[in-house]
Amino acid sequence: SRCLLDVYLQKVRDRCGLDVSYGQANIKHYRKEQWLPVHIDYNRATLMTYLNDVADGGHTLFPTLGIKVKPSKGSALIWPNQPPLKHAGDRVMQGEKWIIFYNWPAADNWEYDDNFEFNAD
Numbered sequence: 001s002r003c004l005l006d007v008y009l010q011k012v013r014d015r016c017g018l019d020v021s022y023g024q025a026n027i028k029h030y031r032k033e034q035w036l037p038v039h040i041d042y043n044r045a046t047l048m049t050y051l052n053d054v055a056d057g058g059h060t061l062f063p064t065l066g067i068k069v070k071p072s073k074g075s076a077l078i079w080p081n082q083p084p085l086k087h088a089g090d091r092v093m094q095g096e097k098w099i100i101f102y103n104w105p106a107a108d109n110w111e112y113d114d115n116f117e118f119n120a121d
Helices: 004-016
Strands: 024-030 036-039 045-050 060-062 067-069 076-080 087-089 092-094 097-104
Touching: 004 024, 004 045, 004 097
Parallel strands: none
Antiparallel strands: 024 097, 036 087, 045 076, 045 097, 060 067, 060 087
């Protein structure tokens, strides 16, 4: 039988055409009152998928852009990790939040790239 993570990564490959052979996947659980401050991931890019609906709070925030994304089971966000895309996890007010995220690591000498684009339809 296949691991759930293998199934997830196969869907990323099939739907986005992205190479998932060299990154790292993690699962994160937020309980009521937990949150994550504004930060930038020191990876080339991040794909985050919500594993459940959150009763109240738990939004993903991109404060520089004024974007607030409500967690919705099965929906996903993908972004290159550049300074304008600093993000945060809003406080979970009711219930809990589960996410799986996949990071594409940056080279040791990686720098911010204005021209970074995903080639995905």
